[in-house]
Amino acid sequence: MNQQPLPNSLRQGPDLRGRFGEFGGRYVAETLMPVIQEVEQAYNAARNDPAFMAEWRRLLKDYVGRPSPLWLCERLTAHCAAESGRDDLGARIYFKREELNHTGAHKINAVLGQILLARRMGKPRIIAETGAGQHGVATATACALFGLKCVVYMGATDVERQAPNVFRMKLLGAEVIPVTSGAGTLKDAMNDAMRDWVANVADTYYCIGTVAGPAPFPQMVRDFQCVIGEETRQQILAAEGRLPDALVCAVGGGSSAMGLFHPFLDDKDVAIYGVEAAGRGMDTAEHAASLNRGRPGVLHGNRTYLLQDGDGQIQEAHSISAGLDYPGIGPEHSWLHEIGRVTYVGATDDEALAAFQLCSRLEGIIPALESAHGLAHVLKLAPTLRRDQTIILNLSGRGDKDIFTVAKHLGEQL
Amino acid sequence: MSASGSTQECFDRKGRIAARFAKLKAEGRGALMPFVEAYDPDPATSMALLRGLPGAGADLIEIGVPFSDPMADGPTIQLAAQRALKAGGSLAGALAMVRDFRREDDDTPIVLMGYLNPILSYGIESFCTEAACSGVDGLIVVDLPPEEAAELAVPAREQGLDLIRLVAPTTDEERLPRVLEGTSGFIYYVSIAGVTGTRSATRDALADAIPRLRRHTDLPIAIGFGIRSPQQAAEAVQLADGAVVASALIATLADCLDERGRARPDTLRRVLDQVRELAEAVRGARVTS
Ligand SMILES: Cc1ncc(COP(=O)(O)O)c(C=O)c1O
Numbered sequence: 001m002n003q004q005p006l007p008n009s010l011r012q013g014p015d016l017r018g019r020f021g022e023f024g025g026r027y028v029a030e031t032l033m034p035v036i037q038e039v040e041q042a043y044n045a046a047r048n049d050p051a052f053m054a055e056w057r058r059l060l061k062d063y064v065g066r067p068s069p070l071w072l073c074e075r076l077t078a079h080c081a082a083e084s085g086r087d088d089l090g091a092r093i094y095f096k097r098e099e100l101n102h103t104g105a106h107k108i109n110a111v112l113g114q115i116l117l118a119r120r121m122g123k124p125r126i127i128a129e130t131g132a133g134q135h136g137v138a139t140a141t142a143c144a145l146f147g148l149k150c151v152v153y154m155g156a157t158d159v160e161r162q163a164p165n166v167f168r169m170k171l172l173g174a175e176v177i178p179v180t181s182g183a184g185t186l187k188d189a190m191n192d193a194m195r196d197w198v199a200n201v202a203d204t205y206y207c208i209g210t211v212a213g214p215a216p217f218p219q220m221v222r223d224f225q226c227v228i229g230e231e232t233r234q235q236i237l238a239a240e241g242r243l244p245d246a247l248v249c250a251v252g253g254g255s256s257a258m259g260l261f262h263p264f265l266d267d268k269d270v271a272i273y274g275v276e277a278a279g280r281g282m283d284t285a286e287h288a289a290s291l292n293r294g295r296p297g298v299l300h301g302n303r304t305y306l307l308q309d310g311d312g313q314i315q316e317a318h319s320i321s322a323g324l325d326y327p328g329i330g331p332e333h334s335w336l337h338e339i340g341r342v343t344y345v346g347a348t349d350d351e352a353l354a355a356f357q358l359c360s361r362l363e364g365i366i367p368a369l370e371s372a373h374g375l376a377h378v379l380k381l382a383p384t385l386r387r388d389q390t391i392i393l394n395l396s397g398r399g400d401k402d403i404f405t406v407a408k409h410l411g412e413q414l
Numbered sequence: 415m416s417a418s419g420s421t422q423e424c425f426d427r428k429g430r431i432a433a434r435f436a437k438l439k440a441e442g443r444g445a446l447m448p449f450v451e452a453y454d455p456d457p458a459t460s461m462a463l464l465r466g467l468p469g470a471g472a473d474l475i476e477i478g479v480p481f482s483d484p485m486a487d488g489p490t491i492q493l494a495a496q497r498a499l500k501a502g503g504s505l506a507g508a509l510a511m512v513r514d515f516r517r518e519d520d521d522t523p524i525v526l527m528g529y530l531n532p533i534l535s536y537g538i539e540s541f542c543t544e545a546a547c548s549g550v551d552g553l554i555v556v557d558l559p560p561e562e563a564a565e566l567a568v569p570a571r572e573q574g575l576d577l578i579r580l581v582a583p584t585t586d587e588e589r590l591p592r593v594l595e596g597t598s599g600f601i602y603y604v605s606i607a608g609v610t611g612t613r614s615a616t617r618d619a620l621a622d623a624i625p626r627l628r629r630h631t632d633l634p635i636a637i638g639f640g641i642r643s644p645q646q647a648a649e650a651v652q653l654a655d656g657a658v659v660a661s662a663l664i665a666t667l668a669d670c671l672d673e674r675g676r677a678r679p680d681t682l683r684r685v686l687d688q689v690r691e692l693a694e695a696v697r698g699a700r701v702t703s
Contacts, residue, residue, distance in 0.1 A: 017561070027530060027557045029486045031582035031607050034589060181492055187483065194485045199608035201584055297531045298557065299483060311504040312535025313482040 010265040010341055013332060018215020019303075021338060023331035026214040027298045032194075035201045040216040042121045047223065052116060059112045060227065063145070064102045066109075068228075070235035070392070071095045075362040080382035091245065091385035093378055095365070095395040096232050096260060103141050105134040105368065105397030106228060106256045107209060113224035115142040118205035125149045125204045129193040131158055131186035131252065132323035132370065133165025134397055135209030140174035150174035153193045156184035158322045165401050183316040186252075186326045190300050210253025211330030214301030218330050225259025232392060233263055240390055246271040246381060249394035250373040251344070252288075252323045254330040256396035265341060274333060275377045277319035278346030288317035290329045291337045291344040304331040320349035320405065321369035323397075347376035353409055355379055356399060368397030369405065425516040425549035428574040430523040431599040434474060435634040435655060444651025445473035446696040447636055448689050449527070449660035451494040452477050452511055453503030454667065459677040460498075463667075463685060464515050468522045470686040471693020474636075476554070476658060479508045479528030486556045488611035490661040493668060497675060505532040505541070509548045516549030525552040525578060525599075530566075539569050546573035552599045554578045560593050567596055576600075581627060583607050583619070590630050600634040600656065603627060605641075611661030614640035617649050624653045644695030651699050659692055 013020040026036060046052040060066040073093040081090025098106040118126055126148050130136030136152040143150035152169055156178040159166050169176050182188035190213075197206045211218045211225070236244050247264060249257035251274040264270045279287035287293065290305045297306040299314055307315040307327035317327040336342040347355075356372040358379070359365055367375060371394070378393050385391065399406070407414050438445050448467055453460050467475050480498035484491060495503075505528070512524050526545065533541050533555065545553070553575055558566060560579065570577045576599025584607055585593055594601065603623065605615035615623075620637065627635055637650040638658030650657035666688050670681040 025562055026559065027562055028559060029556050029582070029604075030559055030580040030593065031486075031584050031604060033559050033561075034584045034586060182482070191483050191485050195488070195609045198486065199612065201607055297534055298529075299531060300485070301557075306531075308531065308535065310535070311506070312532035313480075313499060313504075314531070315482075 011262060013335065014215060014219050018219070020332045020335035023296070023302070023304050023334040024215055024218055025303050026301060027303065028214050028301045029198060031198050032201065036214050038121065039117070042117055043216050043220050046117055046120055052120065056113050056116055060109065064108050064112070065100065066227065067231045067235070068097045068100050070232060070239065071097055072239070073363050076359070077382070079358070079362055080379060081387065084383035088386060089383055090387050091382045091389040091391045092387070093382055094236065094244070094390060094392045096228060096392055098228060098256065098394060098396045099365070099367065099371070099398035103134070103138045104400065105138065106225060106259060106394070107135040107138040108141065109227055109259070110221045110224035110255060111135070111138040111142045111207060114205070114207045114220070115146060115148065118148070118207070119146060121205060123203060123205035125151070125200065126207050127151045127153065127193050127196050127204055128207045128209060129153045129186065129189040130209060131155070131189070131325055132321065132368065133158065133162040133169065133401060134323060134368070136174070136176070137165050137168050137172070139207050140169040140172035143174065144172045151196065152176050153179050153189040153196070155186060155189045156180045158185055158189070161405050162322050162401055163404065185317070185322065187314065187317070194300070210255040211258045211332060212253045212300060212302055212304070212328060218302065218332055221255050222258040222262060222332065225255050226262050228256070228259035228394060229261065229263035232260060236390065236392060243267055243270055244392045245385060245389040246273060246391045248273045248275065248374050248378050248381065248391060250275045250324060250370045250396065251329060251333060252326050252370060253328070254333045256394050258330060258332060260392070260394040261342060272342045273377055273381070274342050274344045275373045276344055276346045277321055277324035277373055278348045279318040279320070281348055282346045286318035287346070288319045288324050288326060289346050290327060291333065292346055294327070296334065299328050302331045304328050304334045305337070320352060320409070321373060323368070323370040324373060345377055347373040351376035353406065356406060365395065366399035367395055368399050369402045371396045424547040425513070425520065426547060427520060430521065430551045431474065431576055434521070434523050435600065438473060443697055444654065444699065445636065445656035446471055446647065446693050447474045447476055447656050447658045448472045448663055448692070449476040449478055449658060451491065451498050451664060452479060452508035453498035453501045454494045454664070455497045455671055455675055455677055456501045457507065459682060461511055461514060462682055464511060465518065466682065466686045467689060468519055470689040471697070472522065472689060474523045474525065474656065476525045476527050476660070477508055477511065478660070479505050479526055479532060481529040481532055484529065486609055488609040488661065490611040490664050490668065494664045505536050509544055509550070512550050513548040523551040524549065525554055526550055527554040528556070530555050530558050533566065538566055542569040542573045542575060546575055550575060552576035552578050554580065554602060556580065560595065578602050580604050583623065594631050597633065600636050601627065601631055602658070603635055603637045603654065604639045605637050606639050608639070610639055611665070612640070614642065614646060620650065620653050644691050647692045648695040648699035651696050657696060663688060
């Protein structure tokens with residue numbers, strides 16, 4: 001599905017051991033190794049099978065509604081130009097509108113690929129972890145479509161703050177299991193999903209929601225999400241006649257970001273920004289900035305940057321956004337961070353809340369809180385770039401699921 | 415980030431695991447291998463438990479190193495890890511416990527069981543040096559499959575630490591040689607596909623699996639995950655060379671804590687009594703193989 005990368009390309013990873021530089025790999029208990037190798041073999045066969053890829057493409061087009069539009073945000077652009085206080089600054093802002101996908105976020109792209117794979121592997125039971133609930137909803141949706149049993153692990157804290165998505169999953173026929181260990185967020189949900197998989201390897205496929213976990217998941221989820229960047233490339237060339245000057249996307253585990261970034265990694269003139277959740281501030285103890293404030297370690301099957309204490313215990317992350325509330329990050333991002341190809345910045349809860357409201361009022365688009373973190377950085381970046389320059393934000397999801405959280409922060413009773 | 419000083423006394427006697435299994439073989443019986451989580455529920459109780467284990471009949475001892483995200487463990491050991499971490503438990507703390515233990519017992523083999531990240535954080539080289547020096551004999555790192563093991567296996571071997579591999583019911587004949595390659599000490603057979611403290615393997619399943627494994631290795635085989643009762647322990651050592659009991663002991667310990675999670679006067683005795691019962695069953699089991 002990707003173009004053949006050049007010999008010196010940054011798009012060649014991972015290596016045969018599932019590594020991007022020193023990051024990635026496959027750190028799981030022996031019980032899981034055989035099934036993970038089975039997933040890898042099945043994936044390698046599937047992606048080289050035109051019939052498999054055609055079926056996935058058909059679903060993306062007719063079920064998800066792809067391609068998603070690339071929208072020129074005229075009012076946001078004008079806002080940033082005005083903010084710059086100069087008549088030559090204020091880059092043109094585009095949204096890659098993943099929020100218009102069926103189920104309301106980018107997650108469905110990789111879920112459909114993985115569910116087709118699970119079917120090919122003959123696994124009738126699907127498990128998933130979810131933070132914001134978007135991946136859980138996407139997985140429950142695909143399972144409904146194909147008549148598969150679906151069990152979703154979700155931190156108890158997230159069950160509460162993303163209540164609408166919990167009900168959606170139930171309507172779609174999934175069983176949602178609240179996870180109370182740890183802080184009851186995404187990390188803990190992933191632990192319990194792994195525990196389920198260990199106990200049910202024979203009939204179960206673990207549909208991981210981001211570019212993390214043991215190899216081949218980081219690569220596989222990225223490959224499926226690359227549809228975002230591939231479409232974007234064609235769309236921006238059609239609209240502007242040239243590549244963008246900057247790409248921006250929020251990073252939780254980093255699947256929406258990898259999907260947008262990867263097809264542009266070899267385009268040296270395209271600046272790329274990943275936005276970590278800075279929570280109450282990157283210099284407080286409450287954030288989810290694994291790259292900016294963590295260090296390399298091993299969790300959830302891969303070696304990557306993690307928030308951890310001096311003894312190697314994993315720390316709880318904090319973000320207003322459930323989908324970014326994770327103390328790790330996909331291994332390919334750790335590598336892109338270390339080689340400096342992508343710049344990882346932060347946006348705080350408050351900055352995301354402000355961007356959330358601004359976007360709603362100026363563009364008539366209520367963004368997911370995750371995506372609002374990306375937008376918060378766009379609002380800083382756009383006023384520093386020339387008016388003939390362009391920025392593309394991956395608007396990874398819609399904000400319906402977040403209105404209760406936002407209302408609470410704004411002191412409104414719904 | 416290495417903690418306590420390697421300048422302290424060094425218990426560097428090697429080969430305790432092989433010596434212990436050889437001795438038991440000569441006696442014609444299998445090993446009881448109880449598991450304690452370091453610092454659960456507090457350092458003093460955990461240390462007293464460790465000290466009491468050989469007298470209660472432990473042949474080898476596994477010490478769990480507390481980790482925030484024990485992905486291969488069920489609720490019982492998850493809670494033990496949480497109590498231990500709250501009590502200040504760490505990899506350095508576990509090493510210090512072994513060092514204290516070794517002052518009185520230079521024979522009972524000790525195996526540390528845990529996850530990779532605390533070791534990475536400690537620094538692999540200094541960890542291996544200090545573990546060996548503290549009197550640790552073997553390591554079981556749950557989330558380190560053979561494919562990723564080189565970075566730990568090499569320094570561990572240099573320090574005379576056995577890197578003990580897990581074999582699971584899902585490990586097929588084709589994969590088995592790769593898992594066994596470079597392993598030493600003993601083989602840990604994870605008897606169920608699942609996390610700790612949940613299900614138990616049937617006797618028939620074990621009777622099928624252990625001989626299959628024997629065809630590939632001369633090392634002693636211990637069975638773990640799901641051994642709870644004296645009878646199950648006895649059955650395990652009739653088929654294999656050792657029985658690991660973890661969740662059942664930790665469940666007893668957890669039951670004996672007060673409402674604030676602190677040890678009671680009888681906590682230690684209750685756990686050690688259970689070890690005694692298990693040991694009696696293991697010693698009474700007639701070895702058939
Ligand atoms: C809309 C949306 N964007 C972004 C994310 C973050 O995940 P990732 O970084 O994998 O794209 C989530 C996760 O739930 C999400 O729902």
